[in-house]
Every structure is written in structure tokens, then in C-alpha cells.
Amino acid sequence: MNRKWMFLFLMLTGLALTSGCWSKKELTDIAFVSALGIDKNEEGKYVGTIQLINPGNVAGGLQGGGGEAPSITTYSSTGDNIVEMSRRASTKISRRLYYSHTNLLVINEELAKEEGIINILDAFDRDPEFRTTATIIIAHDSKAADIVNTLTGVDKIPANKVIKTLKITEQRWGEHMEVSIQEGIKNLISPGKEPVITGFRMTGNTEQGKKLENIQQSAVEENIQADGLAVFKDGKLVDWFQGETARGVTWILDKIKVTDINISWEGEQEAVAYEVLRQKTKVSANMKNGQPKISIHVDAEGDIGEVMVPVDLTDPSVLLNIEKTVEKKIQKEINDAIQRAQKNQTDIFGFGEAVHRSDPKAWKKLKQDWNNVHFPQLKADVTVEAFVRRTGLRNKPYFFRMESNQ
Amino acid sequence: MEKAKISAYQLFVLILLFEHGTTLLLPLAVEAKQDAWLSVLLGMVGGFVLFWIYYGLYQYYPDNLPTEYVQKIIGKVLGRLLGFFFLLYFMYIASRDLRDFGEMLVTVAYPDTPLFIVSALLMLVMVYTVRKGIEVLARTGELFFIIVYLLAITGFILIVASGLLNLTNLKPVLEEGILSIMKITFTQTLYFPFGEVVAFAMILPYVNQSKKAKVAGLFAIGLSGINIAIITVLNISVLGVDLVSRSPFPFLSTIQTIRLAEFLERLDVYFMLTSIICGFFKISVYCYVAVIGIADLFNIKEPSRLVYPIGIVILFLSITIASNVSEHIKEGLQIIPFFVHLPLQVVIPLLLLIIAFFKNRKSR
Structure with missing residues (x-):
């Protein structure tokens, strides 16, 4: 019995010692x-x-x-x-x-x-x-x-x-x-x-x-x-x-989640706002005649957020046209970003890594002066596919009717 | 040899936890870059062969510890000497692993605590378990096996869910060719962790169903090989090759990167729990085989009396083997594999098996 109590006592003192106050920070x-x-x-x-x-x-x-x-x-x-x-x-x-x-x-x-x-x-x-x-x-x-x-x-x-x-x-x-x-x-x-x-x-x-x-x-x-x-x-x-060039970078790095792209329509500048809802960008590299070639493919999906000119959004062919214009706009943003980076001679897009992944042997030769020689001469093939899925709560804008009334 | 029996399942659990011990902690096959996981899988295949060697020896002498049967195979004097070397080896590796864990704890969690205190507390728990014998160790293993697996599965889900997995980091596959992977396998992953199963040659005689022991052992090596490969893949795909090679504890860095839903972050405790549990079993198994081996070699009736002294030896050895981390790691990567692991894990057991084969054929 005595032994049991002794053991209990030892356990309790052990408890006090094991609480870990060695390097306590109040x-x-x-x-x-x-x-x-x-x-x-x-x-x-x-x-x-x-x-x-x-x-x-x-x-x-x-x-x-x-x-x-x-x-x-x-x-x-x-x-x-x-x-x-x-x-x-x-x-x-x-x-x-x-x-x-x-x-x-x-x-x-x-x-x-x-x-x-x-x-x-x-x-x-x-x-x-x-x-x-x-x-x-x-x-x-x-x-x-x-x-x-x-x-x-x-x-x-x-x-x-x-x-x-x-x-x-x-x-x-x-x-x-x-x-x-x-x-x-x-x-x-x-x-x-x-x-x-x-x-x-x-x-x-x-x-x-x-x-x-x-x-x-x-x-x-x-x-x-x-x-x-x-x-x-x-x-x-x-x-x-800055601005759209910066967004070109985020497009290529596949970091865009939601954004707004304005396109001109029938002469009006920035008249239609296309809201990107989701997108996926794929960057791949292949070697052609000993020269690296980059292809960038963007798949964007989105809605029409705002129109400032009368556009008949019930007409699918109009939406197809909008899609094409959006594609060109995104393509331009991406190309601008690439050109600017090539001018700076710095591969911020990870194209070199893409080359490394697809052709490790060729990369070994290119690696040395990638930023200064090969990257600025790089040909990048940008393809964009944009889809307009929905047009929001209204189809034709209210001023569409106003204009046809006249 | 103490009078104890463990089941084949318990052997399976022990080998699995043992294999995960320090591999969760340290970077594996970093020279193989993004192909490290391939090197791990190749090492696993080598591990099967090595286990087959140890099992073959065990089949010739199912009731004897290796320290006994080496005396039967190559004679009393030489056999005792060899047995003694093996025991030194087990103690040394136990102390290396203890140092690994001590260094990890001091670097990561307890920067103000001296290494000795941390190692001593770890060793105290292990000595206590080893004193209770292999049966208790195996039962503890069964219990912790479930905990470790729960942690592993939830941890895996967390990493995948937080979108950290970037499998492009694994490309290009086989950049340096299969030969360089083979080279790294034969200089590293074969011995650490798979060749370390040699410690279980001392535990095989305790298994009550000798036929199932083979299956359990192979399954354990296979499963741990796959698990370690998965962890290597996780590390590389989350951190990238370069960061893995610069981190002394890459898996910790991987876990630290988890950020989920703004509040699930800083999950270091995941890493701490799993690695310390697995490390506990690894060092305990080494400590146990050293104790029963010495008891057998020097005819000591009660092996449990040896546990405290051996524990203290391992503890002090772990402090004195290296004066700093770099020295410790460098020894482990460059000296130990060739001069210690290779002869004791591969060459000598293979020679013993060949001699045993001819001896037993003659007598038949």
C-alpha cells in the first residue's frame, strides 16, 4: 500500500517537471x-x-x-x-x-x-x-x-x-x-x-x-x-x-482568376466589358531546327459584364464576334508582355523551365546564356480561345430599344 | 534470447515504422534531383533482395539469433568477433539516428535547449520501452501504426487540397539517364533506409509463424518503399528540386508550406508527431537488438539489466560522434555507406548465406 502511494507521489512530481518550461515565452x-x-x-x-x-x-x-x-x-x-x-x-x-x-x-x-x-x-x-x-x-x-x-x-x-x-x-x-x-x-x-x-x-x-x-x-x-x-x-x-503588360505576365503564369477585358465595338473604344470567370493557360516548348519554340495556349471562359453601345446580345453570331475580338485583345496583352520581357532580356515566364522539361539535352546547351541570347530571340506562338457563356440578367441593353424607337 | 513471441503482423508494423524513421526527416537521394523517387523505388527492389538474404539465413537457423549462428557458420572465435562488430554497428546507427532527431528538435522547435537534454529525454522513453521487451514494443507499434497512418492520410489530403502539388517539378524524368540513378541507388538508397532492415535479422527468431514472416517482411518493405517514394514526390513537387537539396528537413518545409482556408497553417506538429513516432521505433529496435545481442554474446541471463547502460552509451555516442551538423551529415552520406553499410548489410550477410548453403548441403 505504502509503495502505491509512493508511486503516485512520484508520478505527481514527474508531472510538475514534464510541463516543459525550458524556454517559455510569456x-x-x-x-x-x-x-x-x-x-x-x-x-x-x-x-x-x-x-x-x-x-x-x-x-x-x-x-x-x-x-x-x-x-x-x-x-x-x-x-x-x-x-x-x-x-x-x-x-x-x-x-x-x-x-x-x-x-x-x-x-x-x-x-x-x-x-x-x-x-x-x-x-x-x-x-x-x-x-x-x-x-x-x-x-x-x-x-x-x-x-x-x-x-x-x-x-x-x-x-x-x-x-x-x-x-x-x-x-x-x-x-x-x-x-x-x-x-x-x-x-x-x-x-x-x-x-x-x-x-x-x-x-x-x-x-x-x-x-x-x-x-x-x-x-x-x-x-x-x-x-x-x-x-x-x-x-x-x-x-x-504596369497595367495590361503586367496582366500579360499573369496570363502567361496562369495566375489570372477573374478579370475584366474591355473591347472596342463598332468604333466605340472600350465599349464592351468581358468578364473572365475562369481560364487555363498552358505553356509548352519544343525544339525546331535547334531553336526553341514556345507555344502558349489560353482557354478563357466568361460573361458579358457591361455594354455601352447597342449590341444585340441575343444573336449568337454577335457573341462569336465578341469572342474573336476578346481573343485578339488577350493575345496582344500576352505578346506585349513577352516583347517587353525580351527587351529586358529576362525570362520571367519560366520558358526556360518549359524547355528544360521538354528537352533536357538541348537545355544543357541553352542554359548558359538563356536570358541574354536565346530568350530575346525566342518565337512564341500565342493562341487564345475565349468563350462568352452568358450575358447576365438582361440580353439586349435597354438603350437598344430606345434606338430602334427613333 | 528472451522468451517472447511476436506475430507476423507485428513484425510488419515494426518494419514499416522502422523504415519511415529517419527517412521522413532527412532528404533522400538529392543527387538524383527530380528522379529521387525512382531511386527510392530501385532501392526498395534492392531491399527485397537484402531481406531475402537475411530470411535465407534465418531459415537455416530458425531458433538462433544471428550472433549465435555466425558462430556456427564461421567458427567460434571469428563468429563472436563478427557478432560483436554487428552489435557495435547497431549501437552506432542508433546513436546516429538519435543525433538526427536531437538536431531536428533543437533546430526546429527548441533552439534554447541543449542537445543533450533533448536526446536524453528521447532516450529515456526508448530505454523504458526496450526494458519491457520486444512484445511491448510490438504492441506499442500496432497502436502507433494507426495513428501514423491517420496523420499521413490527413496530411496528404491537406497538401493536395491546398493546391501545392506542382507535378511539373518532377519533369524531365530521367534527365541524367538510368545509369546515374542506379549509381545513386547503390551508393545511398539501398543502404539507407532499406538495408537497415538487417536489424530485423535479430528479431526474426521471435516471430511465431516463420512462413508468414517472409510475406510480412516483403510487404512491409514494399509498402514503406512506396510511401517513401510518395513523400519524396511530395517534397519535390511542392518545394522544387533545389529547395529540397538545400533543406536539412525537407518534409518539414513541405508541411510548413500548407496554407488552407486562411487558418490551417503552420502544421509543423504533423511532421513532429509522425517523425518522432517513427524515429522512436527505429532507435528502439536498434537499441533492442543491441541489448539482446550483447546478452547473448556475453551470456547474460537478464537482458533487461543491460538496457540502461546501453542506452547511456548510445546517448553519449550520439553527442560525441560529430561536433556539428554538417560533419554529422557528411559522415552519414560519404563514409558510412561504403565503409559500414556496404560490408555489414550486403557483403557479409551474402557471404554467410553462401557458406551456410554449402555447410547445410554437406550435412544433408
Whole structure:
């Protein structure tokens, strides 16, 4: 009996010892980093801007939280490399920086142009705490610090706002795309593909953006918005793709989900809005007479979203015509993007990888100067098949009747 | 030899968990690039042959441990010496695997904890199980087998559902030709993980139905080969060849990439649970065969008394075999396969089988 009690006692003490408090981190001793911006100062040191979440001020209205103080606090710190910068930040911050929930990495445009992003990404790739699923963006015409410092409305945490904006615009508009650090690195080192990273711009006054008054008004002037695709070559930013050229890139990379394509109709510019609902792009490569040839095939399906001229949408042959015009438009977007990339001599579409997959032997020879010699001379054959499936709740527009009444 | 019996099914489960042990953890056949999975499957075929060798030896001496029958095959002195080498080998590999898991835990989850503490806690659990004997180990295996499979199936669904699977990463197939795949198979995947089944030569005598043991063993090797190939395919198609070759724990990186429906992310625990469970069985089996082997070789009546000392030896060995991770991995990839695995897993068992064949034919 005595033995039994002794055993029970031992078990209970064991329980106290096995609860695992070796490297405990109290929640009140941790500063959650939501975003990290990286700039470079005149002395050539990296300047990191660390966006920390103020948990008490994030809580929604009903719980009575929020209110006076901003939902984030930012600190900046300098260092010769990322780790030094992060450690040195502890001179300013009362808590241990915790990177497990960091979702956003912002890189300065100048830094990406002059030095490239190759050197900085290793720290994020290597650290067990930092997640490489975090999104990476480039600060377009702004400092990375501005993007990280600006307060945002609706979504109280700016990092979340940026990521959500990027996600939604990728899904609804398709000129930008979300790229994780992991994907970025994958494309950086692949000889047959170069990275493309979305740019974000801060509008308005940088000082005003840091103030709470900025989001206490209806028309937020100091905002962060997606702007352009940064195109890289050898790890350095070489060009910005904007608008339809940028969408050409997302078409080829098969990242388009839903978008809107305007076509001209009977002389009227941009008169019919075609809404792409789903699409599939296939890129394949084959060798012809020792020269690589790329064929891109797009299958797009969608509805008519809006017409601004009288069009008889009940007539299938009209829809067929619309389809043809849409096909040409998409083809043009894609060709423009390819031409621009060829001018920059950087294969952001992964055509090299397609060649590698289809003909590994030929790729071995082409690999060396793919970006500089072979890619710019590449012939790409773009075929598009677009289908109009439905026309929405109405067939003929209401002004169609008006015109025939006259 | 302790008085215990395990069923053929239990043998199957043990081999399966054993094979998955460190293969879930470490990158396999990275030199084969996108064809790593082919190399794994070829290694599996080699594993069948190796198991056939061990089983053949077992058929000649169904009631003896290998440490006993080597003495019958090549004489008392030489046999004892060889048996002793095998035991050293088992202990060494156990300590290597323990180090693998210790390094993983320290790198990934417990950066502030010393390696020794992590390894010691792991070893403590294993020593406790091994002390209870093979029957308990096998029953634990049956229990955990179900858990591991549930984890594997849900994990697989999660990876597929989050749209990460990019099978174009597997192309081009056979870029370097079949010969280079064969070369990698014969320098790596054949020995690790499939040749490591040599430890089960020490466990085969405990199986109560010797005929079924063969089927169970082959099935276990086949199924684990397919599973490991699937995991290799997952790793490559999710991460790409380059990232796999740069990651010390590629499967962890694969799991970390899962992001489903905004809230199912950071599922590291999946990886931790499966790999630690499988690793537990692998090291326990090695530890167990070392213990019964030493008890047999040195005529110790109660093998269970040896468990703690052997456990401590394995623990300290795991700390001292290498001074850093790179050294540890490099030894495992470049030195161990040729100088340790090749002779002890392939050459010596094959020679023993040939000698046993002629000896037994003569006596008939």
C-alpha cells in the first residue's frame, strides 16, 4: 500500500517537471512582428523597419477595445546584415521580437535595383522562426519604411491590409500576384525563370500616414496600394510592368482568376466589358531546327459584364464576334508582355523551365546564356480561345430599344 | 534470447515504422534531383533482395539469433568477433539516428535547449520501452501504426487540397539517364533506409509463424518503399528540386508550406508527431537488438539489466560522434555507406548465406 502511494507521489512530481518550461515565452514578453521593411541608408547599412502589433488596440469595436492608440507601433534599426539589425532592435523594444507571425516583407526599390535581393533573403530562408510562406513586395517609388509605417483603415493591421489587398486584387483584377519568399527564392536560382514581385506604393504624405488622424477621415489620402510588377534579372530589379503588360505576365503564369477585358465595338473604344470567370493557360516548348519554340495556349471562359453601345446580345453570331475580338485583345496583352520581357532580356515566364522539361539535352546547351541570347530571340506562338457563356440578367441593353424607337 | 513471441503482423508494423524513421526527416537521394523517387523505388527492389538474404539465413537457423549462428557458420572465435562488430554497428546507427532527431528538435522547435537534454529525454522513453521487451514494443507499434497512418492520410489530403502539388517539378524524368540513378541507388538508397532492415535479422527468431514472416517482411518493405517514394514526390513537387537539396528537413518545409482556408497553417506538429513516432521505433529496435545481442554474446541471463547502460552509451555516442551538423551529415552520406553499410548489410550477410548453403548441403 505504502509503495502505491509512493508511486503516485512520484508520478505527481514527474508531472510538475514534464510541463516543459525550458524556454517559455510569456505572451507579455513577446512582440509580434507583423511586417518588416528593409531599406538602405547612405552609410550602406540596412535599415529595418519593424511593425509590431499592439494587441490591446486591435480588438474590434464591440469588445470596447481599439480607440486612442494605433494598432501598430513601428521601430527602425540598422545593421550590416539582417540578423544584426534585428538583434540591435532590442535596444529600442522592451520585448523579444517574435517572427513566427510575420507575413510581409517589404524591400526598398533602390536596394532591389542597385544591390539586388539575393543577399538579403538568406536570413529569412534560414531562420527556423521566420516563415518563408510570408509575402514579399517591393516598395514602388516609396521607401519600405513608408509602407510599413502607414496606418490603414478597415483592416487595422497594415501588414494584413497589404496581403489581403494583394490577394483580392489577384483574384478580381489580375495585374498583380502574391509571391512568397519561398517562390521568390525558387525563381531567383532557377536558370530558366526569373522572379516577378508585386510593387506597392504609398500615396500622400509620409508623415501624415503615421498619424491616427489619417484613418479618422472618410477619404483616406495616405494609403498603400498595389502598383506594378517588379521584374528582376540576376536578382536585380530591371523594370516595372504596369497595367495590361503586367496582366500579360499573369496570363502567361496562369495566375489570372477573374478579370475584366474591355473591347472596342463598332468604333466605340472600350465599349464592351468581358468578364473572365475562369481560364487555363498552358505553356509548352519544343525544339525546331535547334531553336526553341514556345507555344502558349489560353482557354478563357466568361460573361458579358457591361455594354455601352447597342449590341444585340441575343444573336449568337454577335457573341462569336465578341469572342474573336476578346481573343485578339488577350493575345496582344500576352505578346506585349513577352516583347517587353525580351527587351529586358529576362525570362520571367519560366520558358526556360518549359524547355528544360521538354528537352533536357538541348537545355544543357541553352542554359548558359538563356536570358541574354536565346530568350530575346525566342518565337512564341500565342493562341487564345475565349468563350462568352452568358450575358447576365438582361440580353439586349435597354438603350437598344430606345434606338430602334427613333 | 528472451522468451517472447511476436506475430507476423507485428513484425510488419515494426518494419514499416522502422523504415519511415529517419527517412521522413532527412532528404533522400538529392543527387538524383527530380528522379529521387525512382531511386527510392530501385532501392526498395534492392531491399527485397537484402531481406531475402537475411530470411535465407534465418531459415537455416530458425531458433538462433544471428550472433549465435555466425558462430556456427564461421567458427567460434571469428563468429563472436563478427557478432560483436554487428552489435557495435547497431549501437552506432542508433546513436546516429538519435543525433538526427536531437538536431531536428533543437533546430526546429527548441533552439534554447541543449542537445543533450533533448536526446536524453528521447532516450529515456526508448530505454523504458526496450526494458519491457520486444512484445511491448510490438504492441506499442500496432497502436502507433494507426495513428501514423491517420496523420499521413490527413496530411496528404491537406497538401493536395491546398493546391501545392506542382507535378511539373518532377519533369524531365530521367534527365541524367538510368545509369546515374542506379549509381545513386547503390551508393545511398539501398543502404539507407532499406538495408537497415538487417536489424530485423535479430528479431526474426521471435516471430511465431516463420512462413508468414517472409510475406510480412516483403510487404512491409514494399509498402514503406512506396510511401517513401510518395513523400519524396511530395517534397519535390511542392518545394522544387533545389529547395529540397538545400533543406536539412525537407518534409518539414513541405508541411510548413500548407496554407488552407486562411487558418490551417503552420502544421509543423504533423511532421513532429509522425517523425518522432517513427524515429522512436527505429532507435528502439536498434537499441533492442543491441541489448539482446550483447546478452547473448556475453551470456547474460537478464537482458533487461543491460538496457540502461546501453542506452547511456548510445546517448553519449550520439553527442560525441560529430561536433556539428554538417560533419554529422557528411559522415552519414560519404563514409558510412561504403565503409559500414556496404560490408555489414550486403557483403557479409551474402557471404554467410553462401557458406551456410554449402555447410547445410554437406550435412544433408
